Amino acid sequence: MPELDFEVAGAEVERYAAAPLIRLRLRVINAEPAVHVRNVLLQCQIRIEAARRFYQPTEQSRLRELFGAPQDWSRTLRGLLWTHVNVTVPAFEKECLVDLPVPCSYDFNLAIAKYFYGLETGEIPLLLLFSGTVLHHDAAGSLQMTQIPWSKEAQFRLPVQLWQEMMAHYYPDGAWLRVPRELFERIYGYKRERGFLTFEQALESLLDERAEPVG
Numbered sequence: 001m002p003e004l005d006f007e008v009a010g011a012e013v014e015r016y017a018a019a020p021l022i023r024l025r026l027r028v029i030n031a032e033p034a035v036h037v038r039n040v041l042l043q044c045q046i047r048i049e050a051a052r053r054f055y056q057p058t059e060q061s062r063l064r065e066l067f068g069a070p071q072d073w074s075r076t077l078r079g080l081l082w083t084h085v086n087v088t089v090p091a092f093e094k095e096c097l098v099d100l101p102v103p104c105s106y107d108f109n110l111a112i113a114k115y116f117y118g119l120e121t122g123e124i125p126l127l128l129l130f131s132g133t134v135l136h137h138d139a140a141g142s143l144q145m146t147q148i149p150w151s152k153e154a155q156f157r158l159p160v161q162l163w164q165e166m167m168a169h170y171y172p173d174g175a176w177l178r179v180p181r182e183l184f185e186r187i188y189g190y191k192r193e194r195g196f197l198t199f200e201q202a203l204e205s206l207l208d209e210r211a212e213p214v215g
Contacts, residue, residue: 001146002136003031004040008128008156009097013166020170022162024100024128026087026154033094038143039135040089044100044128048080048115052125062118066111082112082126106167106176116163117175123157130154 007027014021030037055063060070068076082102089098105113116124130152138144179187191202 001032001144002035002037002134004037004134004148004152005029005031006128006130006152006154008100008126008154011156011158011162013162013169014101015169020104020106020166022102022104022158022166024102024156026098026100027095028089028092028098029095030093036091036093036137037089037096037134038091038137040132040148041135042087042089042098042130042132042148044085044087044130046082046085046102047127047129048082048112049125049127050079050115051077053122056120059118059120063115066114066118079127080111080115086132104163104166106171107178108175109178116160119160119163122160124160124163126156126158128154128156 005028007029009025009027011022011024014023028040028042050067055070060073064070067073067078085100085102087098087100089096104116107113108117129150130148131150132148134146134148136144136146187199187202187206190206191199194202194205196202196205
């Protein structure tokens with residue numbers, strides 16, 4: 001029976017995807033190399049262990065929406081589920097390197113996007129939890145199927161700078177914000193009425209009006 005272990009060897013930005021994507025380089029190690037692994041249908045849950053890093057005062061301010069006031073973080077600072085990823089690992093004997101594609105969102109209605117955006121420097125502590133099915137040959141050469149135990153996991157510290165570089169690549173000098181259709185129609189109507197060429201001009205005008213002193 002194969003005994004698989006997992007570790008993350010590194011991470012890099014996929015620069016030619018249709019949407020923001022980080023590739024984690026996953027090393028799969030077979031602790032029983034005499035058992036030939038034919039195929040692994042691997043499932044991975046990726047979580048952010050938010051309590052396992054230090055936050056600068058500016059980061060604390062930007063993360064209040066997620067975790068509340070910093071003085072309450074001893075009970076409100078909690079882990080976040082990032083995503084689920086599936087990948088097929090090809091046949092190997094001792095170890096194998098595969099890419100684990102992790103989609104990333106810039107939608108600020110999502111807690112994950114707010115968390116990433118709230119960080120300035122340092123690293124993001126990740127916990128990868130594995131499950132899935134291993135196809136392998138037994139001593140007689142027969143094909144067998146074994147489940148990966150839920151206890152299999154790996155940790156990795158993702159550089160904040162990598163996420164920042166990725167979003168700067170896919171959204172240069174910009175961000176993505178989803179608003180309700182009714183609000184969009186109001187902003188769009190304001191833009192048309194004032195003759196603005198872009199939504200940026202319309203929003204800047206609204207903010208300038210709000211900033212004007214009353215009375």
